Amino acid sequence: MILVTGGAGFIGSNFVLDWLAGTDEAVINLDALTYAGNRENLASLENDARHVFVHGSIADGALVASLLKQYQPRAVINFAAESHVDRSIHGPEDFIQTNIVGTFHLLEAVRAYWSGLDEPAKQDFRFLHVSTDEVYGSLSKHAPAFTEEHRYEPNSPYSASKAASDHLVRSYHHTYGLPVLTTNCSNNYGPYHFPEKLIPLMIVNALAGKSLPVYGDGQQIRDWLYVKDHCSAIRRVLQAGRCGEVYNVGGWNEKPNIDIVHTVCQLLDEARPRADGKSYREQIITVTDRPGHDRRYAIDAGKIERELGWKPAETFETGIRKTVNWYLDNQAWVANVQSGSYRDWVEKNYAERAA
Numbered sequence: 001m002i003l004v005t006g007g008a009g010f011i012g013s014n015f016v017l018d019w020l021a022g023t024d025e026a027v028i029n030l031d032a033l034t035y036a037g038n039r040e041n042l043a044s045l046e047n048d049a050r051h052v053f054v055h056g057s058i059a060d061g062a063l064v065a066s067l068l069k070q071y072q073p074r075a076v077i078n079f080a081a082e083s084h085v086d087r088s089i090h091g092p093e094d095f096i097q098t099n100i101v102g103t104f105h106l107l108e109a110v111r112a113y114w115s116g117l118d119e120p121a122k123q124d125f126r127f128l129h130v131s132t133d134e135v136y137g138s139l140s141k142h143a144p145a146f147t148e149e150h151r152y153e154p155n156s157p158y159s160a161s162k163a164a165s166d167h168l169v170r171s172y173h174h175t176y177g178l179p180v181l182t183t184n185c186s187n188n189y190g191p192y193h194f195p196e197k198l199i200p201l202m203i204v205n206a207l208a209g210k211s212l213p214v215y216g217d218g219q220q221i222r223d224w225l226y227v228k229d230h231c232s233a234i235r236r237v238l239q240a241g242r243c244g245e246v247y248n249v250g251g252w253n254e255k256p257n258i259d260i261v262h263t264v265c266q267l268l269d270e271a272r273p274r275a276d277g278k279s280y281r282e283q284i285i286t287v288t289d290r291p292g293h294d295r296r297y298a299i300d301a302g303k304i305e306r307e308l309g310w311k312p313a314e315t316f317e318t319g320i321r322k323t324v325n326w327y328l329d330n331q332a333w334v335a336n337v338q339s340g341s342y343r344d345w346v347e348k349n350y351a352e353r354a355a
């Protein structure tokens with residue numbers, strides 16, 4: 001079996017669902033159920049004996065050690081993190097605690113477990129750390145996309161904390177020989193994406209008749225990947241990646257934010273036209289920019305394509321259509337995630353941004 005951390009979040013839950021759809025190898029899912037963790041994402045696995053959910057933190061070394069001892073996983077895949085850049089600007093401390101200190105405690109527990117395995121199990125074991133392209137900083141308009149050799153230049157407390165965790169993971173390989181793999185992926189989108197992030201926020205706000213807040217001039221570029229393609233890349237790296245190596249994951253889909261918002265509006269105009277016959281575009285407003293906002297991310301996915309033969313299955317056009325339809329078909333999920341704490345966050349992040 002495998003141990004997944006953060007498997008009740010956006011990418012982690014997609015990963016667990018896809019994993020169990022493709023294999024009978026069981027999953028231990030350790031998740032602290034922060035505001036971003038949602039057991040509803042895993043509702044279809046409720047009576048599935050292949051999925052063991054454990055409510056707890058990666059920072060709890062004793063808990064992680066006991067899970068490793070009890071279940072003897074052949075791999076640990078670390079999704080657990082604080083993941084939202086705007087929240088890291090309002091309050092960086094949780095990011096330091098989870099992304100850096102938490103990853104450290106997880107690594108320590110994994111190192112102790114791995115050291116005690118017999119030689120064949122030791123050889124087969126993998127620790128896969130899921131990271132982000134944001135560790136590489138911001139690109140100018142015509143600069144080449146990030147390769148794995150790009151220097152680390154994190155610009156937000158979020159990306160700095162992820163960069164620190166990447167360095168810790170690297171050091172556990174270099175110093176202790178722990179068989180680690182790191183993936184640095186671009187922006188994901190798809191089902192179960194919490195509506196604090198651009199694409200789900202735009203869909204949810206549009207349908208609720210609320211404004212669609214675009215930061216600054218909306219010309220910041222992100223490189224979008226459908227979440228299930230990220231999951232397939234992680235499975236492939238776990239299967240065939242070389243220990244100690246880093247693999248960039250991306251979909252060759254660079255788009256300015258404003259284009260993303262227009263695409264979402266157009267798809268909603270087709271699928272769920274506004275009662276007044278006008279376009280959802282009418283709801284777009286520009287608001288004060290994110291402090292330190294990175295201008296452009298772009299991933300060079302050449303290494304994972306060449307070495308591991310991985311390619312995304314979705315284009316942006318197919319993936320975004322599936323995503324919009326998923327939100328239209330899952331309005332109960334959308335309603336349930338908009339709790340009091342979600343509303344507090346929206347108030348905190350947007351009230352002070354002058355329209």
Ligand code: NAD
Nearest residue numbers: 006008009010011032033034036037057058080081083188
């Ligand atoms: P998310 O915020 O949706 O989910 C994070 C999950 O981790 C939640 O279920 C949360 O409860 C859990 N968690 C938080 N602290 C924990 C702790 N101390 N112990 C155990 N669980 C804890 O995040 P996501 O978007 O699914 O991202 C998952 C990972 O992928 C993160 O490491 C993130 O940095 C990385 N990543 C995300 C993207 C993206 O576009 N979303 C892109 C590249 C990389």
Ligand code: DAU
Nearest residue numbers: 083084085132133134186187196197198213214215220257
């Ligand atoms: O690049 C990978 C990263 O992508 C991941 O590591 C992060 O965990 C993930 O959250 C995401 O970070 P971003 O900051 O790029 O994602 P977000 O959805 O918050 O914002 C995408 C872009 O849209 C960014 O340029 C900011 C802008 N934006 C965002 C929000 C929430 C807006 O213009 N308006 C908004 O209301």
